[in-house]
Structures are given as structure tokens and as C-alpha cells.
Amino acid sequence: MEKIRLNMTVNGKDVEVLTEPRQLLAHVLREELNLTGTHIGCETSHCGACTVDMNDMSVKSCSVFAAQAQGANITTIEGLGTPDGLHLLQEMFKEHHGLQCGYCTPGMITRAYRFLQENGSPTEEDVRFGMSGNLCRCTGYQNIVKAILATAEKMNEMKESA
Amino acid sequence: MIPSNFEYHKPDSIDGALSILTEWGDDARVIAGGHSLIPVMKQRLTDISHLIDLGGISELKGISIENNKVSIGAMTTQHELITNTQLAKFVPLIREASLQIADPQVRYVGTIGGNVANGDPANDMPGLMQTLDASYELTGPNGVRIVKARDFYEAAYFTAREDEEILTSISFSVPNCGYAYEKQKRKIGDYATAAAGVLINMDNDTCSFASIALTNLSDTPVYCEEAVNNLVGKKVDSNAIKKAVHYCVEASDPVADTRGPVEFKKYVAGIIVQKAIENAIARV
Ligand SMILES: Cc1cc2nc3c(=O)[nH]c(=O)nc-3n(C[C@H](O)[C@H](O)[C@H](O)COP(=O)(O)OP(=O)(O)OC[C@H]3O[C@@H](n4cnc5c(N)ncnc54)[C@H](O)[C@@H]3O)c2cc1C
Ligand code: FES
Ligand code: FES
Numbered sequence: 001m002e003k004i005r006l007n008m009t010v011n012g013k014d015v016e017v018l019t020e021p022r023q024l025l026a027h028v029l030r031e032e033l034n035l036t037g038t039h040i041g042c043e044t045s046h047c048g049a050c051t052v053d054m055n056d057m058s059v060k061s062c063s064v065f066a067a068q069a070q071g072a073n074i075t076t077i078e079g080l081g082t083p084d085g086l087h088l089l090q091e092m093f094k095e096h097h098g099l100q101c102g103y104c105t106p107g108m109i110t111r112a113y114r115f116l117q118e119n120g121s122p123t124e125e126d127v128r129f130g131m132s133g134n135l136c137r138c139t140g141y142q143n144i145v146k147a148i149l150a151t152a153e154k155m156n157e158m159k160e161s162a
Numbered sequence: 163m164i165p166s167n168f169e170y171h172k173p174d175s176i177d178g179a180l181s182i183l184t185e186w187g188d189d190a191r192v193i194a195g196g197h198s199l200i201p202v203m204k205q206r207l208t209d210i211s212h213l214i215d216l217g218g219i220s221e222l223k224g225i226s227i228e229n230n231k232v233s234i235g236a237m238t239t240q241h242e243l244i245t246n247t248q249l250a251k252f253v254p255l256i257r258e259a260s261l262q263i264a265d266p267q268v269r270y271v272g273t274i275g276g277n278v279a280n281g282d283p284a285n286d287m288p289g290l291m292q293t294l295d296a297s298y299e300l301t302g303p304n305g306v307r308i309v310k311a312r313d314f315y316e317a318a319y320f321t322a323r324e325d326e327e328i329l330t331s332i333s334f335s336v337p338n339c340g341y342a343y344e345k346q347k348r349k350i351g352d353y354a355t356a357a358a359g360v361l362i363n364m365d366n367d368t369c370s371f372a373s374i375a376l377t378n379l380s381d382t383p384v385y386c387e388e389a390v391n392n393l394v395g396k397k398v399d400s401n402a403i404k405k406a407v408h409y410c411v412e413a414s415d416p417v418a419d420t421r422g423p424v425e426f427k428k429y430v431a432g433i434i435v436q437k438a439i440e441n442a443i444a445r446v
Contacts, residue, residue: 004170021170021213024163043163045201046351048267057241057270062163063200064271067170068193068215111267132350133265 008072010035011079021067025059026050028066029076037077037106041135048134051107052076058114058133077106080113089113089151098147100138108134112148122152165203165210172215176222176301176330179214183326184303186212192328193217194237194276197268198285222275222330227252233333236275240264243274252336259290259343259359265351278311279329281319284353288315289377290343292385293359296334302327315382339363339371340446344438346430348421354378355421356431358410360438362393364446369393374406374439379414379431386410403439410435 006017010033017032026043029035029052038061041049045063052061053075081087089109092098099105108131115122115130122130127148128141136144173179183190190212193199202208216222222237225246232253234243243249243260250257263269263277263286277287278298291298291311298309300323311332314322323329345357357377363370372393376384389409396402416427 002169020167022165022167027164044204045197045268048265051267058267059271060267063197065170065196065200065213067172067213068196068217070172115266129350130266133267 004067004070006066006070008069008074010074011076017066019066021065023066024062025052025054025064025066025069025074026061028069029061029074035076035078039103039106041103041107046135047104047107048111049104049107051111051134053110053114056114056117058111060133075110075113077110080109087113088154089116089147092147092151092154093144096143096147096150098139098144104134104136104138108136108144112151116148116152116155120152121156122149124149163204165200166206168211168213170213170215172218174218174220176219176328179216179219179328180301180303180326182212182214183328188325190214194273194279195239195268195271196276197264197272198276198280198282216275216328225249227336230336231333232336233331234274235331236279236329237273238275240269240272240274240277241266244269253294255294255337255341255343255359255361256290258341259286259345262286262343262345262347262357268351274332275329278314278332279321279323281315281321283318283381283383284378286343286345286354286357286377289357289375289383290359291332291334292375292383293343293361293373294334294337295373296332298323298329299331299333300324300327301330306330311383312385318381337361340442340444342438342441342445344434344441345377346434353421356414356416356427356434358431358435358438360435360442362439362442362446364398364443367397367399369396369398369402372406374410374435376410376414376431376435379416379427381415381417384410384413384415386413388413398443403436406439407432407436 029038039049041047043062050062081090191210192214222235224235226233240260296311309322340362343359346355361373372390374386389406
């Protein structure tokens, strides 16, 4: 079967990958582009560990074929912050102990990023509902919710003082 | 967990999609959001050598509400159904049900067309569409035909759609009455253990219109005709509701699975139907 030239914008950079249409986006990101921040938990569209931002939507990259991502604009955890310049969400996850083993965290943060774009002043219930596609086996969620609410609050404070 | 290989097509018109579908026959399948199809392809439960992505066909997108008639393009996502303010205003039932489907990630990509065409008894939209008495527009090489949602489902994964037809849009009248979609699930994001869609209108304390359909309580959605006939024209008190619930449970035919034994599912069905009827009446 013929390979396809897959062109995408990933974390602001144009990339081209030669791959099979059936390849999953998660594998393209991890194995072809070396962006291993995107984790694969269940590979069956249930856990959300593989969540990335694609064309302004949170998607489970284990359930998107490479061919479907043609022309897409993708942001992974690597595109949100760097070790020296953490994204506010990463700061807040750190401060509020929003992670333990960290396996779910890239998915949590990329999802929370899009969620806060759509709802800048969420209630706790909004956060829990908006994050319901992401599973965590460690934290019991409480601190993840706290971290996201704290991010929203900080974002709003920064907006006000600007 | 990667499926066997396929050739990928992304036509930009319905005609384009139909000609690929006709050319490759059984070997071809359309893909919408892929969130029912990709999992089964990964498990290699289905053999597809030509995958036709409907995502590039703008004719299949969009929601219109005109003269009391709602029309929704097959490729409209569940997320769009939830965020469309006109739809939320005129048919809040759709938003209420869509919010109970899967999780946010799935709803961004999962489409109404894929949900109703799939034929999985666990999908919520088929029962919802039977509640709304919706019509499906099917477009094939020989033109367009309309099939009622209530006549579309034959058995699990068997529908009235021919292999070379595409489900292009869904339409129904604005209900203008009390509504509810109640769903019992094991956890958020799960398919229903039992779910029910209800529409009801009242003339003082007499029921003037009703529609009830069930999800995941048989190998197809179940439109509860007996229950409806026993409500319409009657004074609605707790006894009448009890009777309607009884007819709905009678009409269900669930199988035992990981969501529980038959007795449990029928018990849950009774509870959610009663809740749905009561909520719908309260919203008239
Ligand atoms: C974790 C998870 C949880 C879920 N929970 C729920 C739930 O609670 N309730 C629920 O209802 N659904 C649930 N789903 C399913 C989800 O809503 C799917 O997105 C939906 O069932 C199918 O829509 P799709 O656009 O993804 O279709 P696809 O997966 O692309 O297609 C499904 C089938 O329909 C056919 N098809 C698609 N579009 C058309 C068309 N226009 N014409 C003809 N045939 C077509 C395809 O060939 C395929 O056979 C869940 C899915 C996941 C992954
Ligand atoms: S790895 Fe994609 S949802 Fe679990
Ligand atoms: S921190 Fe371990 S799974 Fe979430």
C-alpha cells in the first residue's frame, strides 16, 4: 500500500512525514516526530492520555488516522511550555500537586488548555465535566481540578491587570 | 493496534463519494468522525481496503431551522449540536441528549450521521431520532430517498441503508412541548445501561401528544407505541404514568452483558422512563 506525504503544522512548525494512511496520529507524533510527551495509555479511545489539540479541538490522537490529519494544526504538550518556561497550567499542576506518576498529565494539560479557551471562568462542576475524557489512576482528580481552577483564576487576574 | 492497510480517499462532493463507493463496492466504507469505526478497524473486525473520508464535503455540514423544520447535515458533530444556540433554543432535547454522549474529545469529532448510520443499539442518537420522529435522507447512485428513523433499524448493525448509499441529512419538526432524555450509565462517557427520550404535550391535565423511544434496551432502538397510545387523550396522573412505564418495559428486550442481567436492565429501564416522563411533563 502506498505511503502518503502527510503535511501538518505541529507546535507552530510545518512538518512533512512519509507514512501510511492507517498510521495513528499518536504514533506519527511519537515515533516520526520524536514528540514523546504525547502518551499512549489504552490505545482504545478511553483514557485521554494521548489527547492533543487539533484544529482547535481536543482529540484522542490514538483514534485519528494519519491521513485524517492532513493539513491539520496540532499542538502537543511540547508546544505549550518548555522546562524553562512552563505554561501557566503546568505551573499550577506543579503547585497544586495535580500529578503523581505523571502519565496522564500531558493529556490532562492539553485538554485543560482547550477547555479553558472555551470556558474561561469555569465552576468546579464545569471542570469535572470538561475533563471527563481524561482518566487518572493516581491523584483522585481533586488536585487536577484545583490546578485547573487556579489557572482560570490566574488567567482572569492577568487579564484584569492588563 | 493498527488496522490493516487501506487506500484513503477524501472527495469534496457527495457525487465524488458515491462514485468511489460504487467503484469499490464491499471493499469501501465511508468514515465520518471515526469514533465507532476506527476502534473496530483496529481490532481488525472489519476488512476495508478503501476508506472514504466524508470530512471534506461541505454539503454535509450545518444546521438549519426554518418554518418549524430542522435539518441537520450528517457531518455535523456532537460538539456542534451542543454549542449551536438556535438548536438549543428550539430543540433543547438534542443538547440534553448530546451532553450525555461519550466525553468531550469524542464529541468534537463524532457526528450525528455516523451515530445514526452505525446501527449500534448502544448509540444514543437513533432512539433520540425516533423520539423526534425524524426522517433520514439517503443519497445513492439512483438518487435520494427518505426513510423514517422509526423504520430504519432492522437489527444490530443492520439498517435500511443500502451499501452504496450515504446518509446525507436528518430532518424533523420543532417539537414545541415538554422533553427529556434520561440515561443511566456506569460512568461518565459510557454507553447506556438504559436510556429513554420523551416528548409530551398537555392540555390541562390531559396528554395531547407523546413520543417515547428507548436506547440500548433491544438490538434496535425501541419506539414505544403502546405506551404512547395509552397516554394520548388520557388524564395524566401517577397511575397513567405507571401504566406507560409498564408498556415501555414490556416493549424492551435487553440482553445480559457487562452492564448487567436482563432483570436489572428492565428495572433500570422502568426507573429512567418514569424519570423522563415526569421531567418532560414538568417542562411542558
Ligand atoms: C470512548 C467512547 C465513548 C462513546 N460513548 C458513546 C455514547 O455514550 N453514546 C453514543 O451514542 N455514542 C458513543 N460513542 C460513539 C460516538 O458517538 C461515535 O462518534 C458515533 O457513534 C459515530 O460517529 P462517527 O462520526 O464517529 O462515525 P464513524 O465511526 O466514522 O462511522 C460509524 C459507522 O457509520 C458509517 N457512517 C458514518 N457516517 C455515515 C454517513 N453519513 N452515511 C452512511 N454511513 C455512515 C461508517 O461507515 C461506519 O460504519 C462513544 C465512542 C467512544 C470512542
Ligand atoms: S491512548 Fe488514546 S485514549 Fe487512551
Ligand atoms: S498522575 Fe498517574 S495517572 Fe494521573
